[in-house]
Amino acid sequence: MKLAKSYIPVFLAFAMVAIISCERNFDIVLKDNQPQLIVEAYINNELPLYNYVILGRSQNYYDPGFENLPVTGATVTITEGTLLANNSYQWNAASKKQLKEARLPQFGNVLLPGVYFDTTLATNQANALMGTPGKHYLLEIETGGKRHTSITAVLLPLTIDSLTSGYHFIDEDEDTTQTKARLTVHFKDPDTIGNTQLYYWRTYNTGDNFGWGALGTNRFTPNTDDLVNGQYMHLTHSNGFVLNDSVNYYMVNVERKVYNFWDSFNKARQNAGPFSTPVKLQSTISGENVIGCFSGFSVSTKTIIIR
Template sequence: MKHILYILSILIITLSACEKEIEVDLPPSTPQLVVEASVNTYSPWLNYVFISNTIDYFKPDLSFNGVKGATVYITPGKIINNDTLFDKANRYTFADLSNLGNIPGLDSIGKSISGMYLNPLFRATANTSYLLEISLADGRVIAARTHIPPIVSIDSMKVRYDGIGETGKKNAYLSFWFNDGPEQNNYRMALRNNPDSVLFGWGNADSYRTFDDEFVNNGVIPLEFLRPFEGGDTLNIYFTSIGRKEFRFWQSFGRAANNGGPFATPGNVKSNIDGVIGSFTGYAVYFKRIIFDE
């Protein structure tokens, strides 16, 4: 009996789910317009408007399906008598990267990519609203607004060194605290470990967190990283405050980006630009760099 049980237990342990490749026939889809627009208080590399189209699911193409030939403006708002006014005289034109001349630091970027609209001279400030206007070559017009909230700063940080990791370096556990104000706040944090260049596009970061102050409002909120960093690492933290609609978009984006398996819930992101997929987000950035002990 013991012998049988032993053999059988091995059988169970080696048993795991199997998988095989299958053919799935999906009908062709109509392309939809996708807009990713960002304005921020910290870096000109994070002010951009990316415009692309969706592609059929099984189309053998994993590139950015950019849309060229669009006219793109971003206008800062001014508050006059409790109304926000966007004056055309103050607007900035964002030009397709492939049409821009040489920009210091961006020399090496492939000019063949279309659909990335930039203006290296544009700067954004906290407590300001921005208007995005896009006119496409086919005549479609898209408009969206965002507001950059006040910057929230990280109050204190702590690093706990505990044990040696797989690469033989110290395990560095990071935690920090910040003071959440009485108003409702939404946060989005991007991390970049051992950066070797500027952060161009939020997608160039390594990891992200999107959260709000649902559980602790108007108090000190602690954040702790469960996975250790390595001794000697340099970590750039972009700790940002964003608006509620923008938060709702990035929250749904996070769920859409990590969606799979048997209990995946099919769903589409909560866009905050009418008529397209995507978001126009204004970021109030608090930047912090840490170098962990060797």
């Protein structure tokens, strides 16, 4: 199994400058930005290997590379709990799991700096950290003398009734043109406002890559039910799938704050540079000089052969 090129945190700290001038020239001095801790963390109910935390440190604005520097040696824990009627949390201390940088057989026993797992994955994957629908989770990070926290929920999963393929077209962007099809997911939106979903899939091309960021996804069209609450949904993705390919499809039910982060991230990653319209990432991590998201993913899965 190989890693996606960006297994180190995918977030970037954006230094935005808005200058409007019609008549005068200005000398622009860009100061060094304050390095930030970048957090990419997940807890889900289906895939124990995909419960992990990646820590990075943003670089100086003038540094030639855009990758973050991995943060090693941090203390990272995740604790399960319950949301009480008074909106406080009751944390189960016995459930606390410490995540560590580890050499896992799933990755050829190669150490991944800045990537933290439940090390039980190496010996007994069935007992490794796993999210439970309806529970809340507390992420605690201690590094560089500072403490950072975040709380997320693993919601109840939404049932995928079926997957279908169709809407065939010739993909002219390929080196050799080939017929592809689009995939449609069919499901019933719950009769409660505020449901939000993200969509991921694993195909032949992504099968050997690791991580949520390495899966195929319709990154620019995450879904909310603001206008379709309670309706039966037939959502067709714009992506093309090769005929006869096997697709493992993951529909992920998330809290609105998790959706808001990924929506802001998708907009920021399209940003054309420091002189374009600023985009503020909707971080869910508390602490000093930190940005990122602790994503509770409630996953439903189904497999389809594209015809």
